[in-house]
Amino acid sequence: MKQEEQQFLNDLDKKLWNAADRLRSNVDAAEYKHVVLGLIFLKYVSDAFDERRQEVEDMLRDEDHDYGVLRANYDSDEEYEQTIREEQEIRDYYTEKNVFWVPALARWKTLRDNANLSPGSKITITNGKKEEYEFRSVAKLIDDALEAIEKENPRLKGVLDKRYAQRHIDASVLIGLINHISEIPFQHKSLGAKDILGHVYEYFLGEFALAEGKKGGQYFTPKSIVGLIVEMLQPYKGRVYDPAMGSGGFFVQSEKFIEQHGGKLGNISVYGQESNPTTWRLAAMNMAIRGIDFNFGNEPANSFSSDKHPDLRADFVMANPPFNMKEWNSGVKEDDPRWQYGTPPANNANFAWMQHMLYxxxxxxxxALLLANGSMSSNTNNEGEIRKNLIEADRVECMVALPGQLFTNTQIPACIWFLARTKQGGKQKELADPNSDKGNNPVLRDRSGEVLFIDARSLGYMKDRILRDFSEDDIRKIADTFHAWRNDVIASEAKQSLYEDIPGFCKSATLDEIKKHDYVLTPGRYVGAVEEEDDGEPFADKMQRLTTQLKEQFEQSDTLEAEIKKNLAGLGYEV
Known part of the structure; x- marks a missing residue:
């Protein structure tokens, strides 16, 4: 992103968050994000509709266009203008461009211009024909606007949170929020409306996660972690699935990855599941504002007890499930076909998530899935046996140890597991980078009997006093290492770079080596220590020099201590 674009977005973030945050004391903390994000969604779909509406008008007024309206066919300007207005209300113009049809009641101008009305006032709505709407309250108007959008757009059914009136928010608070959100400029000379709205939405999710602490993590995974996994898996084409999707971060990053590499978003199909109803709505809204076609099941549901995609076999599966989740198996049979490598313990869902995803x-x-570090070494309650079975079945492809302080909601050390059903290799046409040179597309080599270990604990930087983050260089270093190990030839800046073990960072280990470590998968056991640069001084000479230096420092310390005691005694103090 250009510096000017980034500055525009940063200024927008600060302005909107500060404005919205001032209103937070008037709204219950648990409801605040839904109030704000619901209005942001309403503003965006209305702006996108208005943008397309202007395009339709320009097309209709262009008499050389196939759909142009000829002025000569009308007796008066009034009749001609009326025809233009009626044509603009034909929904096919919008749906053909994947733009949500927004009825007049739900358009932002209607909301903004009538928010201050007194109860009982009449609003004239022109939606192809004139209708009257009785205003009761600004909260009821928002609910009715969202209801109208849902009714006109079936894929949003049950997605929008239409409970503004139930929340009993003071009208002045809602009006103030509407006025602030009205200032969101979804137009920029080089950034599209979808890009701006998507950025604002993602930024707000991150801020809510920080504000809510542990609870907020249920719908937000750090962008750099999601980006790292997407860069490593490279989902160019196929079915993408997340059984613990939160707000849909993996899908968003997949979209960005595809766009950055010249692919088409329509080449992937998105499937997800989420048990928390409010988070499920956030994810669906997140997809809707980005124009991503999605299937999240017909309702929120538990992935273990109510699998909404029982027949799905996805090309890419990515997840950040809750770490070490207890009591996850209610309604799940012990002989469930998903437990191919062993029955997961009832007090920890880590290997339940893993096997559900493999299934x-x-x-x-x-x-790829994020798990607590304990998953790499625990031998309690059948976990060690499951891990052993996965390793011996040659399902584990790569293990990445992460640095601490990456998450807003937990300080538990984490790692990333990468697994595959086959590691035999072969040309991956569906994964080929469309921008790479002909004949230089990724060719997966046979990695059977090998596991790549990456220790990334020393990477990253502190973005503030609390949170660590990965830089783009960190992500590139890890991803390029994985691709160099995985591919015979990789399409990257390095061109045809080949993998090499790097002490202290990465190691390609055999299954026999892993067996010698009792099937423990902690990267630190395999990568070894960082090699120190040879300074040319023989070891014996260095030890003699350092020992002499240490002795001199001890003597200086004794001399200093005696001098301090002497000075204190002169002041009348005994030591």
């Missing part, structure tokens, strides 16, 4: 993985698919 939904296509024969040539790849998957």
């Amino acid at each position: 939904h993985l296509a024969p040539n698919g790849s998957m």
